[in-house]
Amino acid sequence: MKIWSDKEKMSREELRKLQFKRLKKTLNHVYENVPYYHEKFKTAGVKPVDIRSLEDLRHLPLTTKEDLRKNYPFSLFAVPKNKIVRYHASSGTTGKPTVVGYTKNDMKVWREVIARIVTMGGVTSEDTAQITFGFGLFTGAFGLQQGLEKVGAGVIPISSGNTQKQIMIMQDFQSTVLIGTPSYALHLAEAAQEMGIDPKEELFLKYGLFGGEGSTEEMRAKLNEAWGIVSTENYGMSELIGPGVSGECQAFRGMHINEDHFIAEIIDPDTLEVLPEGSVGELVITPITKEGIPLIRYRTKDITQLDTTPCDCGRTSARMAKITGRTDDMLIIGGVNVFPSQIEGVLLGIKGIGSNYQIRVLKKGYLDRIEIDVEVINQDLLVSVTLLDQLYKEIESKLHTILGIHAGIHLVEPKSLVRSEGKAKRVIDLRSENL
């Protein structure tokens, strides 16, 4: 199997030297150009010059989504706006999204790290890749597209949804690579069978590159079996770069982190102390080649562990295990990040409904579905069923605007929602653990 870049085979010692050099450059860059970081470092009593080794990184303050929210939209950018060539955004914890910007060089880095990851997944210039992520503000689709083109693969930017058309294009264009969330890929396989098309015999897929949501080995087995493909998983988030932080090789021993661009640490989410290699904890990432919005020690809130023992594939980079959970209450619905606080913000802004609501997340077939029960408390709505219908539609459309997904809304009688210890249980996740 091909390895895209020699950088992926550097000795650990050489890599650490390069990481330190790039870290120093990044720290100076944010200290000079981002007033918020300048203040944050000052408050913590550290200066870039105090960082004398990679180990010293732990003395720097952590960054969270809250810092991005406070600096909405551009105050964490480290370059003038005219140097930004691309914007993306992801879910914030409230109504406002989290915004990121890329310089020309950031775009080059992004293409490079994606090229490595798709190569790990088996893709070559001979392949045709169908991207079923939505092209838009989310980073998934555009990120993969650029890296695939860099490798020389053909890209079909079909975007999300329209399942039957996906299958038709897949067959007619002879797609060999499927890109998307694992749950949508399972849904597509089922849809193909329903259309009377055997995914293994009548389609041409060889590889599946999946991300945007966590997956399990059981899910991989199911995907490989249903499509007759080799599936790999990759990881990233818009705050760090988008997809491209890490990806699986054909040895399937975790996701190789592009360590010459990202420094990974594992911390205890409670004490915030850095944990030794192999410990399970929260992943903290510091991008060390970014210009547009370089975040220092960004808390991903994802739970995983790191492994730097040599991999069969020949790459020397550290590998992260599959994400096993979150340290916050973020939900991933069909690859879209949703915070219960966003939903609450929308509901509390609508007249006539109570502050009691319940979010249920379930699987409809292979697809995630979110259902929200809201208590009707305003008697003036009882003038006509039409008023209740309008309320229902208002909730649905406002949630769609903020979350970017459709939620099923159910108006329920007041005080009908389950309460535990006097407090309503807000989120019930009914998706089975092993899928």
Next chain:
Amino acid sequence: MLINQLSVFIENKKGHLSKITKVLKDAQVDIRAISVFDSAEFGILRIVVDKPELGAEALKKAGHVVKQSYVLAVDPSDKVGSLHDVFTLLSDHDVNIEYVYSFVMPNNQGSPLIILKADDQEKAIALLTASDFSLIPKEAVYNVLND
């Protein structure tokens, strides 16, 4: 002439109607007329009872959303076309009927009466009073069994 009606929000689920009737039964409130206006998942239960204040209070106490509003009770007389005449009279005078449902009072020889909600209730009362149709006073509806 205006009758106090209770409107209650109700989910379209098994047992939800009986939850409400139980509250009224326990409060010794008697139902005179009843109707449900619903969509797929929820609806509005509209009832006329003998003791509207007591009924509303009991339902609120039991956690229900209750709205009190006013409707008309009309006796269209039991003959072919009489209901049509009521509706025509109102529509000819630009009075819009929001909803209507029927009920029977035992002391009325079983002839059906209608509960009617118009957009302009005062005008509807004036029109109906000036015509041959009789409006049932609220006392007669509430106290039917005591007559």
